[in-house]
Amino acid sequence: MKTTLTLRTPGGLSLRTDVRALVVVVALLLAACAASVVLIGTGDFPISFGDVLKTLAGNGTAGQDFVVNELRLPRVLVGLLVGASLGLGGALFQSISRNPLGSPDVLGLSQGATSGALVVIVLLSGTAAQVTVGALAGGLVTGLAIHLLAWKQGVHGYRLVLVGIGVSAVVTAVNGYLLTKADLVDATRAVVWMTGSLDGRDWSQVWPLLALCAVLVPLVLVNARGLRMMEMGDDVSHALGVRVERVRTLLMVAAVLLTAAATAAAGPVSFVALTAPQLARRLTRAPGPNLVPSLCMGATLLVTADWAAQRAFGADQLPVGVVTGVLGGVYLLWLLVTERRAGRI
Amino acid sequence: MTPEDGRDKNPTPESDRERNTVNRLSAENLTLAYDQRVIAEQLSVEIPDSSFTVIVGPNACGKSTLLRALSRMLRPSQGRVLLDGQVIQSMPAKKVARTLGLLPQSSIAPDGITVGDLVARGRYPHQGLLRQWSAEDERVVQESMERTGVAELADRYVDELSGGQRQRVWIAMALAQQTPLLLLDEPTTYLDIQHQIDVLDLCAELHEEQGRTLVAVLHDLNHAARYATHLVALRGGRVIAEGAPNDIVTAELVREVFGLRCQIIDDPETGTPLVVPAARKARVTTTS
Amino acid sequence: MLVDSASEQRADTAPAPPTRRAVRALGLLVSAVILLLVALASIAIGAKQLPLDQVWHGLFHDTGTYGDVVVGARLSRTVLGLLAGAALGLSGAVLQALTRNPLADPGLLGINAGASAAVVTAITYFGVSTLSGYVWFAFLGAAAVGALVWLLGGSRGATPVRLALAGTAISAALYGYLQAVMITDDAALNKLRFWTVGSLASAGDSTILQVLPFLAAGTLLALGLARPLNAVAMGDDTARALGVGLARTRALAMLAATVLCGAATAACGPIAFVGLMVPHAVRAFTGPDLRWILPYATVLSPVLLLGADVIGRIVARPAELQVGIVTAIIGGPVFILLVRRRRTAQL
Numbered sequence: 010m011k012t013t014l015t016l017r018t019p020g021g022l023s024l025r026t027d028v029r030a031l032v033v034v035v036a037l038l039l040a041a042c043a044a045s046v047v048l049i050g051t052g053d054f055p056i057s058f059g060d061v062l063k064t065l066a067g068n069g070t071a072g073q074d075f076v077v078n079e080l081r082l083p084r085v086l087v088g089l090l091v092g093a094s095l096g097l098g099g100a101l102f103q104s105i106s107r108n109p110l111g112s113p114d115v116l117g118l119s120q121g122a123t124s125g126a127l128v129v130i131v132l133l134s135g136t137a138a139q140v141t142v143g144a145l146a147g148g149l150v151t152g153l154a155i156h157l158l159a160w161k162q163g164v165h166g167y168r169l170v171l172v173g174i175g176v177s178a179v180v181t182a183v184n185g186y187l188l189t190k191a192d193l194v195d196a197t198r199a200v201v202w203m204t205g206s207l208d209g210r211d212w213s214q215v216w217p218l219l220a221l222c223a224v225l226v227p228l229v230l231v232n233a234r235g236l237r238m239m240e241m242g243d244d245v246s247h248a249l250g251v252r253v254e255r256v257r258t259l260l261m262v263a264a265v266l267l268t269a270a271a272t273a274a275a276g277p278v279s280f281v282a283l284t285a286p287q288l289a290r291r292l293t294r295a296p297g298p299n300l301v302p303s304l305c306m307g308a309t310l311l312v313t314a315d316w317a318a319q320r321a322f323g324a325d326q327l328p329v330g331v332v333t334g335v336l337g338g339v340y341l342l343w344l345l346v347t348e349r350r351a352g353r354i
Numbered sequence: 355m356t357p358e359d360g361r362d363k364n365p366t367p368e369s370d371r372e373r374n375t376v377n378r379l380s381a382e383n384l385t386l387a388y389d390q391r392v393i394a395e396q397l398s399v400e401i402p403d404s405s406f407t408v409i410v411g412p413n414a415c416g417k418s419t420l421l422r423a424l425s426r427m428l429r430p431s432q433g434r435v436l437l438d439g440q441v442i443q444s445m446p447a448k449k450v451a452r453t454l455g456l457l458p459q460s461s462i463a464p465d466g467i468t469v470g471d472l473v474a475r476g477r478y479p480h481q482g483l484l485r486q487w488s489a490e491d492e493r494v495v496q497e498s499m500e501r502t503g504v505a506e507l508a509d510r511y512v513d514e515l516s517g518g519q520r521q522r523v524w525i526a527m528a529l530a531q532q533t534p535l536l537l538l539d540e541p542t543t544y545l546d547i548q549h550q551i552d553v554l555d556l557c558a559e560l561h562e563e564q565g566r567t568l569v570a571v572l573h574d575l576n577h578a579a580r581y582a583t584h585l586v587a588l589r590g591g592r593v594i595a596e597g598a599p600n601d602i603v604t605a606e607l608v609r610e611v612f613g614l615r616c617q618i619i620d621d622p623e624t625g626t627p628l629v630v631p632a633a634r635k636a637r638v639t640t641t642s
Numbered sequence: 643m644l645v646d647s648a649s650e651q652r653a654d655t656a657p658a659p660p661t662r663r664a665v666r667a668l669g670l671l672v673s674a675v676i677l678l679l680v681a682l683a684s685i686a687i688g689a690k691q692l693p694l695d696q697v698w699h700g701l702f703h704d705t706g707t708y709g710d711v712v713v714g715a716r717l718s719r720t721v722l723g724l725l726a727g728a729a730l731g732l733s734g735a736v737l738q739a740l741t742r743n744p745l746a747d748p749g750l751l752g753i754n755a756g757a758s759a760a761v762v763t764a765i766t767y768f769g770v771s772t773l774s775g776y777v778w779f780a781f782l783g784a785a786a787v788g789a790l791v792w793l794l795g796g797s798r799g800a801t802p803v804r805l806a807l808a809g810t811a812i813s814a815a816l817y818g819y820l821q822a823v824m825i826t827d828d829a830a831l832n833k834l835r836f837w838t839v840g841s842l843a844s845a846g847d848s849t850i851l852q853v854l855p856f857l858a859a860g861t862l863l864a865l866g867l868a869r870p871l872n873a874v875a876m877g878d879d880t881a882r883a884l885g886v887g888l889a890r891t892r893a894l895a896m897l898a899a900t901v902l903c904g905a906a907t908a909a910c911g912p913i914a915f916v917g918l919m920v921p922h923a924v925r926a927f928t929g930p931d932l933r934w935i936l937p938y939a940t941v942l943s944p945v946l947l948l949g950a951d952v953i954g955r956i957v958a959r960p961a962e963l964q965v966g967i968v969t970a971i972i973g974g975p976v977f978i979l980l981v982r983r984r985r986t987a988q989l
Contacts, residue, residue: 015487025487107462110807115814158978162389167803168981171745174810175977178750178914181817182970185839186963193832200824200831231483238478244458247427249531250451250479279818283811296467328825334818341794341811 030293030302037289037305041089044312048088049081051319079211087210087274088315088329089308090218092281094271096289096307097229097300099282101264104236104298105257106166109344112283113268116173119277120180121151122269123203126276127187130199140202141214141273148269151176156261163243163254164261205278205330207315214274221270225263230300232256237297278311278330280337285310287340310336377403378438378567379424379454379535385432386419386591393419394591397433401535401584406561406568408578411588412612417571418459418539420588424569425456425537437535451479455533457524459540463512469523470508473499476530498529502556518549525556536560538570542577550574554581575612579603579627587611603627666934669927673941677724677948684720684948685713688955719842722850723948723965725857726842726906727916731943732864733902734917735924735935739871740895741792743805744922745980748784748903749914751809752816756787757907758838759816766823766830773908774852780908785900787812840913840966842951853905860901861940867895868932875930913966915973916943922980 014031017023049065050056054076056064063069064077099112106116113119125147129135135143156164159172184203188196235256238246243253268282288310289302314332321332379401386394393416401407401424409417422428424435426442435442442450463472476498477491499505502522507515512523521541528536538557542550558581561568572578578585579599586596589611595602608616608629615632686697692709699705700713730748737746748754760783764776791812795805820838824831836844870891873881882888906913920943921935928934947965950972954963 013487017487017489021488022484023486023488023491024484108803108807110811115807115811158982161982170803170807171981172978174750174806175974175981177810178977179970179974182839182914182967182974185835186967188835189839189964191835193828196831196835197825197828200821200835204818204821204825234478234481234483238475240462240464241472241475242458242460242462244427244456245461245527247447248425248451248454248456248458248528249476250448252447279814294466296464296471330818331822331825334815334822337818338815341815344794 027293027295030295030299033289033292033302034305037292037302037309041305041309041312044309044316045085045089048085048312048316048319049077051316052076052081083212083215084207084210085312085315086215087218088207088312090215090222091207091271091275091278092285092308092311093226093304094218094222094267094307095278095281095311096285097226097304098264098268098271099307100286100289100298100300100303101229101236101260101267102282103286104240105164105261105264106170107240108166108170109287110283111166111170111173112286113264114277114279114282115177116170117155117177117180118148118151118173118265118268119272119279120177120184121154122148122272123184123277124180124187125150126202126273127184127191127199130202131187131191131195134195137209138213144273144276145269148272149265151180152261152265152269156258156265164257165243201328202276203330204328205276205333206328207275208326208328210274218270218274221266225267226304229260229263232260233298233300236260236300240297276328276330279334280340281307281311281314281333283337284333284340287344376439377401379436379569381420381424381430381433381435383433384420384423384430384435386416386423386428387431388419388428392591395432397591397593399424399586399593399596401567401569404561404565404567405584406558406582407570407584407586408582409569409571409586409588410573410575410578410611411594415588415611416591417588419591421456421537421539421569421571425454426450427456427458448479451531451533453533454535454537455528455531456537457528457539457541459543461524463520465513467512468508469504469510469512469515469526470495470499472512472523473504473508473526473530476527479531494532495530498526501529501560502526518545518552521545521549521553522556525553529560533566535567535569538568540571540573542572542574550577557581575603575608575629576621579629580621580624599626603629666928670934670937670941673938673945677941677945680945680948680952681720681724684723684952685716687952688712688716690960718847718850719951720948722909723842723951724944725850725853726910726913727944727947728940729857729860729902729906730913730916730947731920731939732861732917732936733899733906734943735921735932735939736864736867736871736895736899736902737917738921739875739932739935740892740899741805742875742877745806745918745977747915747918748899748907749912749916750806750918750977751788751791752813753784753788753791753809753900753903754907754912754914755813755816756783756785756790757781757904758912759783759819760786761908762820762823762830762834762837765833766827772852773849777853777856777905777908781900781904784904784907785896787816788896788900836964837911839964840911840969841964842910842947843962843964849909853909856901856905860898860905863894864898864902865936865940867891867898868936871895871932872930875932911966913947913969915969915977916947919973919976920946922976 012028013025014028015023015025046058046061050058050061056073056077060069060073061077064073069077102113102116103109103111122144125143126140129140129143155173155176159169161168188199191199235251238249238251239253239256247253285307286299286303289299289306293299293302311329314336315329318327318329318332377400381397381399384394384397385392386397397420399420409420411417419428423430426435429443437445437450437454474495477495480491496505499508502525504519504522504526507519512520515523541553545553554577557568557570560566582599585599585602587594587607594611595607603618605616605618608614617630617632618627619630621628686694690712692712696709697713700710734747737748737751738744757780760779761776764770764779770776791805791808794808820834824834870886873884873886874891878888920939924935924938924942928938950968951965954965954968957963
């Protein structure tokens with residue numbers, strides 16, 4: 010019924026993976042790559058699938074080379090990295106809070122990053138780079154505040170969720186206030202940022218994100234086994250030798266960093282962190298936090314949504330956040346219909 | 355164990371004799387508290403090796419709290435818990451988990467997990483990043499499921515099982531941990547009588563066949579007297595009596611610990627003490 | 643909770659000792675006096691500082707001077723604060739009783755956001771411009787989101803955490819929708835960014851007259867439900883055993899909460915936390931009897947709302963801080979404190 014793949018070496022090493030999860034991950038990676046190539050080919054200056062591949066390999070014309078490697082490739086890479094970070098961050102938060110709705114965009118992290126960005130846009134009239142720094146700072150401060158406020162001899166899932174909701178409500182009010190303080194030009198800029206968009210993202214956003222992911226993703230995956238055990242309750246995982254508070258704190262810090270960095274790069278693209286882990290889970294049908302599938306799902310989802318935002322509504326190019334927002338709404342309704350009876354929410 | 359415990363009026367020959375032996379698990383002068391609420395002070399307990407120790411007492415006497423301290427779930431505000439002569443908190447978490455297992459009351463079966471997968475998670479303390487699933491793991495998991503009689507359920511989902519089956523699965527998970535000491539916090543709660551006996555019989559087998567040390571918190575004094583080889587009676591965070599059930603379970607002790615007037619007769623099946631509460635009339639006269 | 647309900651049930655069958663009732667009645671009187679003082683402060687204090695004699699002049703000898711106009715605006719603002727505050731507090735208290743959920747609040751459960759989204763839709767896409775026109779949209783939005791949150795939160799099996807999460811998630815989706823509306827239309831952005839924070843300042847006398855009937859009806863309905871809701875607090879089975887028509891009580895309570903916060907939101911925009919904080923504070927004094935909680939909440943909620951409004955006028959002089967922001971900044975920490983104080987078992 011469930012098949013697993015086990016690899017053992019004579020030296021006592023053994024690795025194990027769920028076959029279905031492996032297939033899902035490979036399929037998602039392929040889908041993400043395909044969507045990326047299509048997305049690179051999409052725009053005012055369309056390029057065919059084959060030409061995109063050729064240009065990426067370094068054999069394109071000068072014009073194609075500029076459009077692909079300087080304009081569109083960094084945008085797609087930012088999309089992939091942001092999606093992956095949000096997917097992984099969401100999976101971590103949902104697993105820690107033991108709730109499919111316990112994702113960073115519900116718990117106030119995105120709103121906190123938004124506050125940071127709004128302060129820079131409205132009060133300081135800062136540049137795009139400064140907005141990024143502001144958002145990063147806002148997200149980190151909010152994450153720290155939620156963790157400290159939820160801390161009472163350890164952080165428990167339910168308290169984390171409720172404190173996050175409280176913080177989220179306050180920060181949303183602050184954001185509303187900052188919007189009213191802005192002049193109309195700044196307000197427009199702020200609202201576009203608040204929706205989440207990949208427009209105009211370049212290599213300067215790619216490198217920091219990539220570096221962060223390169224550090225955090227392995228760190229998270231090393232601790233994933235402890236997180237798996239923690240799904241059975243703190244007592245059981247404690248008894249199995251998991252250092253529960255340490256693992257939880259470490260993973261929360263990682264999740265906050267991932268989410269804040271992703272938000273700083275692309276704005277608070279809503280509902281990717283909420284939906285990606287759930288969709289991945291539906292595909293793998295495996296218990297556990299499903300971290301790698303969630304990561305791949307987030308990347309695929311965001312790039313696909315960006316493509317849809319550019320193409321699906323005729324000439325109007327929408328920010329990607331609008332598409333993910335619609336997706337989130339549909340997802341919530343679907344959750345309502347399917348999961349309610351199971352009482353899993 | 356401390357002289358000021360005031361337990362000298364109760365006969366505790368067993369524990370007196372064991373005082374000099376070094377047992378693997380013991381607690382010394384514990385003060386246990388949640389937030390500001392102190393549950394127990396100056397509490398000392400020895401768990402005799404290879405015993406089936408059962409902790410009994412009225413509600414809120416601190417029996418589960420004691421078990422949490424013994425299994426390092428709760429850090430004592432004073433005193434220490436010793437495992438193999440070392441303070442349990444100072445030992446590496448996985449090392450403790452290879453010596454001492456716990457079946458807590460609050461356990462959550464993750465959504466959509468199969469019996470086999472859940473039991474396999476008990477191997478966590480024996481595994482590492484590069485040692486994820488050895489042949490040994492596979493063998494132990496299979497063996498644990500067979501011992502607890504859930505091997506044929508291996509591919510079923512845990513949420514589909516009955517309460518009694520589910521408890522067996524959790525016990526199988528704890529067994530897969532392969533610990534010489536196993537602690538169980540009220541393993542029979544929420545089970546009907548036949549499953550209660552079923553689970554306790556299983557515990558007794560695990561104790562007898564493999565010489566494993568078992569420590570359980572039980573609600574039912576008669577179950578405790580029947581299955582325990584060593585009984586610890588708590589009241590108000592203090593040990594009132596400890597020893598073999600035949601030696602310590604007396605009408606006087608039951609009255610002191612539970613505030614219940616009763617007769618003690620021999621269990622017709624096992625010869626262990628059986629508590630028969632006094633009839634209503636008799637009780638009314640004693641309470642006034 | 644069980645113990646409280648039991649003692650409270652005793653109070654239901656046999657009247658409370660006269661001294662305790664007297665204390666509670668006196669407390670209600672004191673609360674009314676406090677409300678009067680806060681209302682006066684709300685008229686006297688503003689971003690623009692006016693001497694008291696000019697306030698007096700504006701109140702009773704309105705001759706149309708600048709000062710008189712300011713005072714007139716403050717007066718209607720104060721009246722709206724009274725009405726909206728009472729409505730929000732009452733609906734919060736009713737929701738908490740109905741869901742047996744100490745953290746229920748029309749703002750936290752997304753009901754305000756539902757009303758807002760519906761109003762925005764009415765204004766932007768249906769061209770409705772009068773409050774009497776879009777108040778119906780507000781009711782519809784409030785009711786739809788209320789039902790949605792209740793279902794998404796797991797209906798009968800709803801725990802406070804689930805409900806709050808469902809509410810927050812739906813709010814997030816609705817705010818996303820509002821943002822999408824704002825991006826596409828600069829004029830809408832300019833209007834909505836002020837409306838979505840929740841303010842008493844924008845409403846005039848006509849608004850007040852238009853929402854008044856709804857608020858009055860909702861208030862009467864809510865106050866009349868105290869007794870059956872008392873029984874519902876003890877669990878569905880107990881309530882049924884006590885002879886309460888469960889379905890009817892639920893439907894009426896939901897109707898009352900929806901009308902109250904729908905009308906308040908239509909007039910002021912979404913304001914959160916008033917409905918959470920006041921019933922909690924009141925319960926500490928009155929105990930769990932809704933026959934006292936509801937009247938107290940009616941009187942004290944406007945104290946909080948008007949107080950927050952006055953603070954908002956003072957702290958940001960010469961500008962103003964909208965009341966919805968002030969209540970969130972006060973309410974968020976209170977909410978977190980409540981969460982921290984509670985033990986796992988109670989949630």
